[in-house]
């Protein structure tokens with residue numbers, strides 16, 4: 420079945436008419452060059468597969484400047500232009516919002532976005548000395564789900580296509596913000612562009628159903644979010660060659676189906692005390708990665724479920740994060756050698772990620788707290 424109509428939930432809000440006009444600044448290349456000390460290593464925030472991100476302070480405002488590497492200039496220029504096109508029409512507290520870009524010729528195009536002072540969700544989950552507690556993890560998951568829902572609720576819907584922990588940034592108040600819109604697609608009636616845009620995303624997060632351009636659907640972001648939620652639950656990376664099986668979905672879903680929930684939870688901290696939370700978090704993730712896309716929930720449902728769970732788990736603000744007083748806003752964060760993210764963009768599907776067809780045949784409802792009875796893995 421084709422999905423070129425960019426199926427989204429039938430309950431989509433029409434956002435365009437309500438979108439306030441967004442002010443996008445035009446920067447001089449030379450001003451950004453100066454503000455980043457000539458793109459110096461001291462101002463380097465991080466490296467992606469296509470370029471570098473630098474810290475800049477301009478007019479007292481803390482900013483992140485994305486600069487294509489010369490090697491990947493053409494690809495990143497396309498991604499920068501795409502990001503500008505998408506983000507110039509949406510602004511939300513859940514996104515890493517666009518501040519502006521350079522006027523100069525395409526060759527020098529730089530993207531300027533809000534600066535996020537506390538790294539990425541990837542760092543928080545996989546490199547932080549103190550893994551976050553469940554209150555924090557559920558809130559980060561909920562904020563990410565809300566951000567994706569904001570995209571899917573646009574009219575026409577926007578599909579991010581690269582949901583992963585490295586693209587969820589953490590702001591100064593420790594809120595999750597969704598960034599990196601280089602691959603995002605706005606599903607307007609420009610069918611030709613959609614038809615000619617090959618599947619793309621990051622290995623380990625890619626929906627196995629997304630094999631041709633006309634398979635585009637908001638449900639591919641739901642799948643990637645499910646992987647991200649498994650990552651949050653387990654503390655394991657989406658693909659970890661040191662484990663068998665390496666794919667998080669192939670490892671976690673059979674355990675969840677057998678009801679071995681505790682084995683899926685991050686061994687670095689005690690699992691959630693509340694059995695409802697323990698179970699439902701895993702069930703939500705399993706529903707999102709169903710191989711049968713029609714049976715995956717809409718992000719709106721995921722937001723409702725996670726909102727319910729977040730009310731059951733207190734947020735102890737200092738548990739699990741480094742002391743925020745140590746995080747200084749006016750310096751670049753240290754950059755990890757050999758990009759810990761390891762997230763090469765793919766131009767085609769990742770065959771190693773199996774879907775979870777078994778999950779298709781199971782019930783749809785996350786159990787509300789008030790009607791909780793002991794359920795087995797059959798609820799999936």
Ligand SMILES: Nc1ncnc2c1ncn2[C@@H]1O[C@H](COP(=O)(O)OP(=O)(O)OP(=O)(O)O)[C@@H](O)[C@H]1O
Pocket residue numbers: 464465466467468469470471472483515532533534535536538539585586588598599760762763764
């Ligand atoms: N707005 C920002 N504020 C602070 N740091 C940022 C910001 N955007 C990116 N970074 C840092 O720069 C790194 C590289 O970001 P970038 O978006 O280029 O690549 P990526 O998403 O990590 O990887 P890829 O481009 O390969 O998908 C991030 O991992 C993060 O550490």
